[in-house]
Amino acid sequence: MSKALTPALAVTSRTTVRRRRDLPIAGEVLVREGDIVSGSQVVARAQLEGELRLVRVAELLGIPASDLPAALRVAEGAVVQEGSLLAEIRGLWGLFRSTVVSPIAGTIEFVSNATGHIGVRAPSAPLNLTAYIDGRVVGVEPNRSVIIEAESTFVQGIFGVGGERLGRLRMLPVSATTRLVEEYIPDRAEGEVLVGGHSPTGAALAKAAKAGAVGCITGSIDDRALREYVGHDIGVALTGDENVTMTLIITEGFGALPISERVLTTLGSINGEVVSINGATQVRAGAQRPEIIGPRYEAVKGQDMRERSLSVGARVRVIRVPYFGAVGVIEELPHELARIETGAIVRVLRAKLDDGRQVTVPRANVELV
Amino acid sequence: MKTNPNDLTTVLVTDCGSTTTKALLFERREDRWHQTFRGEAPTTVEEPTADVTIGAVNAFTEVQELSGRAIVKEGESPFVVTEGDPSQGIDLYLSTSSAGGGLQMLVAGVVRNITTESAERAALGAGAIVMESVSADDGREDYERIEKIRHIKPDIVLVTGGVDGGATSHVVEMAEILVAASPRPRFGDTLKLPVIYAGNAEAADEVTQILSKKAQVVVVPNVRPTLERENLGPAREAIHEFFLSHVMSHSPGYGKLMSWSPVAIMPTPAAVGDVVQMYAKQTGQNVLCVDIGGATTDVFSVFVDRAGTHAFNRTVSANLGMSYSVANVLVEAGVANIARWLPFELGETELRDRLRNKMIRPTSIPQTVEDLWLEQAVCREALRLSLDHHRSLAIGLEGKREKGIADVFKQSSERYELVDLMKLDVAIGSGGVLSHAPSRMQAALMLVEGFGLQGVTQLAVDSIFMMPHLGVLASVHPQAAQEVFENDCLIYLGTSVVPLYPAKRQVQGELATVFLNDSALGSVIAGAVMRLPTPCAGKATLRVVPSHSFVDVGGGPGKPVEREVILGECGVVCDGRNRPVVLPEPRAVAQRNVFSNLGLMSEEPDV
Numbered sequence: 001m002s003k004a005l006t007p008a009l010a011v012t013s014r015t016t017v018r019r020r021r022d023l024p025i026a027g028e029v030l031v032r033e034g035d036i037v038s039g040s041q042v043v044a045r046a047q048l049e050g051e052l053r054l055v056r057v058a059e060l061l062g063i064p065a066s067d068l069p070a071a072l073r074v075a076e077g078a079v080v081q082e083g084s085l086l087a088e089i090r091g092l093w094g095l096f097r098s099t100v101v102s103p104i105a106g107t108i109e110f111v112s113n114a115t116g117h118i119g120v121r122a123p124s125a126p127l128n129l130t131a132y133i134d135g136r137v138v139g140v141e142p143n144r145s146v147i148i149e150a151e152s153t154f155v156q157g158i159f160g161v162g163g164e165r166l167g168r169l170r171m172l173p174v175s176a177t178t179r180l181v182e183e184y185i186p187d188r189a190e191g192e193v194l195v196g197g198h199s200p201t202g203a204a205l206a207k208a209a210k211a212g213a214v215g216c217i218t219g220s221i222d223d224r225a226l227r228e229y230v231g232h233d234i235g236v237a238l239t240g241d242e243n244v245t246m247t248l249i250i251t252e253g254f255g256a257l258p259i260s261e262r263v264l265t266t267l268g269s270i271n272g273e274v275v276s277i278n279g280a281t282q283v284r285a286g287a288q289r290p291e292i293i294g295p296r297y298e299a300v301k302g303q304d305m306r307e308r309s310l311s312v313g314a315r316v317r318v319i320r321v322p323y324f325g326a327v328g329v330i331e332e333l334p335h336e337l338a339r340i341e342t343g344a345i346v347r348v349l350r351a352k353l354d355d356g357r358q359v360t361v362p363r364a365n366v367e368l369v
Numbered sequence: 370m371k372t373n374p375n376d377l378t379t380v381l382v383t384d385c386g387s388t389t390t391k392a393l394l395f396e397r398r399e400d401r402w403h404q405t406f407r408g409e410a411p412t413t414v415e416e417p418t419a420d421v422t423i424g425a426v427n428a429f430t431e432v433q434e435l436s437g438r439a440i441v442k443e444g445e446s447p448f449v450v451t452e453g454d455p456s457q458g459i460d461l462y463l464s465t466s467s468a469g470g471g472l473q474m475l476v477a478g479v480v481r482n483i484t485t486e487s488a489e490r491a492a493l494g495a496g497a498i499v500m501e502s503v504s505a506d507d508g509r510e511d512y513e514r515i516e517k518i519r520h521i522k523p524d525i526v527l528v529t530g531g532v533d534g535g536a537t538s539h540v541v542e543m544a545e546i547l548v549a550a551s552p553r554p555r556f557g558d559t560l561k562l563p564v565i566y567a568g569n570a571e572a573a574d575e576v577t578q579i580l581s582k583k584a585q586v587v588v589v590p591n592v593r594p595t596l597e598r599e600n601l602g603p604a605r606e607a608i609h610e611f612f613l614s615h616v617m618s619h620s621p622g623y624g625k626l627m628s629w630s631p632v633a634i635m636p637t638p639a640a641v642g643d644v645v646q647m648y649a650k651q652t653g654q655n656v657l658c659v660d661i662g663g664a665t666t667d668v669f670s671v672f673v674d675r676a677g678t679h680a681f682n683r684t685v686s687a688n689l690g691m692s693y694s695v696a697n698v699l700v701e702a703g704v705a706n707i708a709r710w711l712p713f714e715l716g717e718t719e720l721r722d723r724l725r726n727k728m729i730r731p732t733s734i735p736q737t738v739e740d741l742w743l744e745q746a747v748c749r750e751a752l753r754l755s756l757d758h759h760r761s762l763a764i765g766l767e768g769k770r771e772k773g774i775a776d777v778f779k780q781s782s783e784r785y786e787l788v789d790l791m792k793l794d795v796a797i798g799s800g801g802v803l804s805h806a807p808s809r810m811q812a813a814l815m816l817v818e819g820f821g822l823q824g825v826t827q828l829a830v831d832s833i834f835m836m837p838h839l840g841v842l843a844s845v846h847p848q849a850a851q852e853v854f855e856n857d858c859l860i861y862l863g864t865s866v867v868p869l870y871p872a873k874r875q876v877q878g879e880l881a882t883v884f885l886n887d888s889a890l891g892s893v894i895a896g897a898v899m900r901l902p903t904p905c906a907g908k909a910t911l912r913v914v915p916s917h918s919f920v921d922v923g924g925g926p927g928k929p930v931e932r933e934v935i936l937g938e939c940g941v942v943c944d945g946r947n948r949p950v951v952l953p954e955p956r957a958v959a960q961r962n963v964f965s966n967l968g969l970m971s972e973e974p975d976v
Contacts, residue, residue: 025553051519052549054511065538110548114541114575119549159729223721235697236664236688237728254725283729284387284664284693320733321723321740342741343807346734365733 008368009156009251009289011262013269013297017152019133022145024048027127029140037131039166039276043146044129050122053104057087058116060100065116074118078108086118132164133276133293153270153294155251155263157217160279160290161230161239162247165193167214169294171271172196176258180204180218189213193275193292195267199256202228209246215277217267217292219252219259226254240280247279249290252317257325260369269297316351316366323361327369328353370450370631371460374846379451381432381440381459382838383425384637385412385466385626388663390421392428393838394436394459395853402849404835404857408432413622414468420622421468422447422629446629461845462630465837467637469620472497472612473555475523477547479505479530479539482784484568487592488529489762491567491601493683495608496636497525498665500687503546505530505539511546518550524616525608526552526562526584528576531569533594540568544579551583556619561585563611567592567604587611597766597783612636632845638667640840642683644854645669645797647843649679651851654794657820659752660834661800663692663731666751668759672787675765680787682763686755691802692731695747699724702750709952710746710818712961712970713739741807745815748802752819756788763787790823791869791923794932797859799831810900810967813862813939821948823869824923825913825930828862828939863903863939864932866913868893868920869948880920880945884912892916893943896953898963901941908935942967 027046037043057072058065071087074080080102088099102120109119135150170192174184180200190212198219200208205225208216227233230242251263275294282288310316310333317327332350339345340362347363371377378397383390390413394406408431413424426447433440439449439457451458474497478485481504492499500521503514528547530540547564554562564584566576573588580586589603613633617623627634635643641660649656649671658669666689674680688697699707704717723743727733735741767783796816798804806812813828835858843850868880881893883901886909891901893913903909911934918927946952952959964970 049551051515052551054515054545054549110545110579112541112545112579115538115545117542117545119545222718223725224718233696233700235700236694237696237731238693253729254722281729283731319726319730320736322737324726341737342735343738344734344741344805362734362736365736367730 009158011155011260011266013153013266014151015154016149017133017135017154017293018138018147018149020145020147021129021132023129023143024127026143029142029144029146031137031140031146033137033140035137037135037137037148039131039134039274041131042128043131043137043148046127046129047124048127050106050124052109053106053120053122055086055100055103055118055120056116057100057118061087061089061098063089063116065113068111068113068116072111074108076108076111079106080108080120081105134274134295150293151296153266153292153297155266155292157249157251157279157290157292158253159237159239159281160247160249161226161234161242162215162244162279163240164276164278165214165247166274166276167191167193169193169195169267169271169273169275171264171268176219176261176264179256182207185211187211193217193277196259196264198252198258199225201225205229205246205248209244213246215247215249217249217251217259217263217277219250220255220257221248221250222256223254237281237283240278242279247277249277249279249292252325253319255325262369266297267292267294270294310349310363310366310368315369317369318351318353318359318361318366320361320365323353323357323359326353326355326357326359328359331358333363370448370462372631372845374848377460377846377849378455379438379459380461380463380842380846380849381429381448382462382842383428383464384837385414385421385425385464385468386637387468387470388412390424390428391834391838392425392432393835394432394438395838395842395849397849401856402852404853406432406436407833408435412468414620420625421466421620422622422625425464425626448629461632463632463838463841463845464626464630465635465637465640465841466617466623470498471638472608472616472636473500473522473524474498474527474608475500475518475521475552476502476527477504477529477543478502478568479543481506483596484529484531484593486762486764487599487601488527488567488604490599490682491592491604492527492608493685493762494601494639494642494681495605495612496639496642496683497608498685498687503543505543511549514546515550518547518552522553522555524555524563525611526564527604527608528564528566528580529568529592531572531591532596533570533591535569537569537572537575540572541575541579544576548579548583554615556616560615560619563587563615565589565604565607565611567607599766609633609636609639632841635841635844637837638683638685640837641667642669642681643840643843644836644850646671646679646681647847647851648854649681655792656795656797657788657793658797658836659755659799659803659820660836661748661751661755661798661802662690664688664690664694666690666755666800668755670759670763670788672763672789672792674787675767675785680763680765682759682787684755684759684762686751686758689751689755691744691748691751691800692727694728695724695731696728698747698751698754701754707743707746707750709956710749710960711742712957712964713742714957715739715743744802745806745811748815749819752815753821756820760786760788790821790826791921793822793824793826795827795829796820796822797829797831799834799836804830804832804834808969809860809862809937810939810969813865813942814963814967814969817865817867817942817944818950821950822865822944823867823948824921825911825932826865826867827934828865828937828942829859830862831858832860861935861937863937863942864911864934865942865944866893866922867944867946867948868913868915868922870917870920872947874919876917876920879916881916881922882914883941883943884914885909885941887912890941891943893945895945897943897945897966899943899945899966900939900968901943903936903940905938906936908933910934911941
């Protein structure tokens with residue numbers, strides 16, 4: 001039988017993190033294997049082809065497409081400036097002149113006598129790819145990609161919005177069980193990644209972004225606040241491209257769940273350090289979870305990052321009602337399948353929750369903490 | 370390996386899905402072909418393994434362990450091929466695939482409800498997901514279209530436009546827009562993007578000239594040679610060829626997987642579509658089949674059109690699903706539409722947060738009955754929305770003589786919806802939420818309420834989602850596929866009876882009487898949902914007689930309907946609610962009555 005692994009998000013003060021940085025098209029790699037790089041350093045670059053603007057010349061001049069050659073004042077391959085004359089016609093005795101000019105600077109890529117259109121290609125634009133994390137270059141694929149490796153503090157969230165950012169970590173002076181309202185958000189947070197509490201209000205998130213924070217890491221969020229912050233409903237768990245100035249990462253789930261003590265302790269140990277964060281989440285095959293990558297915390301030995309299996313004595317969190325969010329310890333892993341309230345027959349475990357309740361839950365409904 | 374049907378006794382088939390690779394063993398026994406053993410393993414198409422064959426071999430190995438039959442060996446081909454001892458080895462290996470997001474396409478046409486729609490039908494029928502469709506009349510500016518196209522990475526682009534002999538300028542313009550956007554292929558960014566041109570034949574040279582700067586262009590006959598006729602076959606074949614040569618061969622490990630079978634790998638939805646068509650053709654029935662997955666919902670239908678031919682259609686609602694996309698059902702349907710199906714009250718915030726938590730932890734399962742009902746309520750809405758989408762694309766075309774440009778504007782009067790629920794014979798549900806519902810009655814009610822079934826309809830579920838496997842098996846051995854489909858794959862739940870009547874009529878009491886093999890079984894009562902028990906298996910004649918001249922049970926107002934049906938454990942589900950269903954307030958109480966009448970409120974758990 002294939003082995004069922006129980007999901008567990010990584011929370012560790014020291015592990016080896018590798019990140020592959022790929023150019024979207026062939027370009028130039030600027031570093032060599034062995035180089036030490038910083039997260040903000042450009043490690044590769046490429047020239048992205050400029051946009052192609054269609055100019056409906058025949059339509060604008062009011063002539064049939066077949067008359068375009070006579071009106072044309074540029075040739076394919078010509079370099080034009082914004083406002084350069086592309087085509088013109090003159091009326092009776094040359095008195096009435098109609099012209100079409102280029103809307104952008106660029107090169108004439110094509111002239112179509114079938115449609116009467118001209119294509120103007122804007123100049124290419126440079127694309128600079130940064131290292132994203134501080135580390136050492138351990139692999140280079142010429143013209144394509146760079147692999148960077150670092151011994152790091154590494155924390156995964158369960159869901160996030162917003163893409164890659166670098167910022168200085170700032171632990172907010174609030175408890176894990178504090179709801180993040182505006183008054184807990186500092187007035188100035190330029191370039192900072194704020195950490196703490198849970199269920200931020202939309203106003204608190206707006207204030208943090210306005211204060212210049214580049215990231216916010218918190219326990220949970222409710223659906224309404226997320227909608228307010230992003231500006232629309234998120235339907236599919238595929239995020240990272242949202243148009244937000246501050247990346248948001250939640251570590252526990254939706255609702256009102258305090259940020260876990262492990263996350264607080266781990267991130268607290270690198271308070272004030274620069275971290276790399278990414279809210280991109282993809283919850284399906286090849287799953288990607290949001291992440292916080294910072295310098296390793298020297299006092300902690302390397303931790304085992306391999307996926308773990310359920311075992312008696314392991315601490316777990318229940319991720320489904322009726323015990324959603326509760327944390328406890330596994331007491332028994334019965335071999336036999338059991339029929340649960342829904343009528344489904346599934347594998348279960350028995351756990352003692354921190355509040356003293358002894359419960360039976362499907363094994364699919366816990367994650368290791 | 371053998372491919373002659375007469376030589377086959379053991380066939381191993383995999384479906385490499387995005388998450389799981391499922392291997393099924395099919396064996397010929399004395400009486401018929403059977404599906405005998407099943408193994409599954411996580412699909413390994415993504416990093417860090419990035420080789421689909423690893424997951425496939427894991428699934429083969431599980432089948433080997435369960436069956437005791439030697440299947441896997443070391444070497445170039447991983448299979449033990451049967452020689453002599455028929456209890457060891459396999460005769461043939463086949464596979465379907467939807468891993469890595471399946472086959473993703475962009476389609477472009479000139480007129481939205483003519484050529485673009487035909488292009489969509491061609492792409493969907495070939496098993497693709499249509500990521501975006503653009504038309505010259507879609508109301509967008511050039512830069513908007515270019516921006517939209519630029520950011521997607523399709524596997525294949527299908528360009529259509531114009532009837533043969535018509536104007537060429539608009540379709541040439543679409544080609545220009547495509548070049549301007551210059552989309553890059555998903556795989557192999559050093560390769561040119563595969564583009565199939567299936568538009569006005571007279572524009573083919575010009576379109577090819579424009580596109581060949583950026584793409585590898587193949588020209589096939591027009592998908593819409595005339596306004597009143599579609600010709601989707603050549604475009605679909607070209608899609609399949611590109612699927613194998615450009616998509617499959619560049620996906621991690623597929624080169625090896627393809628070398629293991631003498632038969633081409635099929636896109637999973639194309640295989641399911643083939644089975645649905647085979648079943649509809651052999652039974653002469655109108656069939657509606659849904660596969661509701663974690664991320665997407667596929668709907669397949671075969672209805673007899675006005676010309677008397679079986680018209681097949683497939684649509685995929687790419688972001689309606691029960692796990693990754695569950696929150697998108699919430700977004701598209703709205704809280705009120707989901708909550709209306711619940712037999713209990715649930716606050717909006719709680720409902721939203723529960724579904725969002727399911728989205729981010731998609732492998733969790735409902736533990737409480739209320740949580741189960743919430744998922745099943747989401748399923749009803751996913752079915753409703755995906756059927757709406759399907760109806761909008763499953764369009765029949767009426768033949769007519771004129772071909773003038775004015776006909777373009779008359780076109781709407783010449784199109785008709787193929788899906789007519791009153792004429793539907795069988796509704797088949799597939800996907801975990803339906804196939805593995807703890808009670809079969811729950812699955813039946815999801816189909817009845819989600820699809821809003823009408824008239825007399827048989828209900829069935831796919832036992833373990835083996836339709837993809839049977840689709841590719843049918844390409845080699847149709848009879849084996851048919852036998853397994855009817856005996857091992859389909860589980861008949863029963864029959865639903867839903868009489869309709871004009872909304873202005875205030876009806877109380879009996880709407881229709883149901884007879885089974887000429888014996889009165891019971892009545893359908895206005896506003897009520899009830900179950901009429903029948904034997905759980907076997908065939909019978911079901912006769913439904915309307916009680917009023919204005920009540921329609923599928924044969925027209927006041928006319929009885931008689932059908933040969935296969936019985937199931939749900940018996941006859943009588944739904945006396947007119948369509949569309951408007952639940953009386955308080956809705957939770959009304960729905961509780963429905964659940965109670967169908968015996969859904971009394972499950973007793975062990976734990």
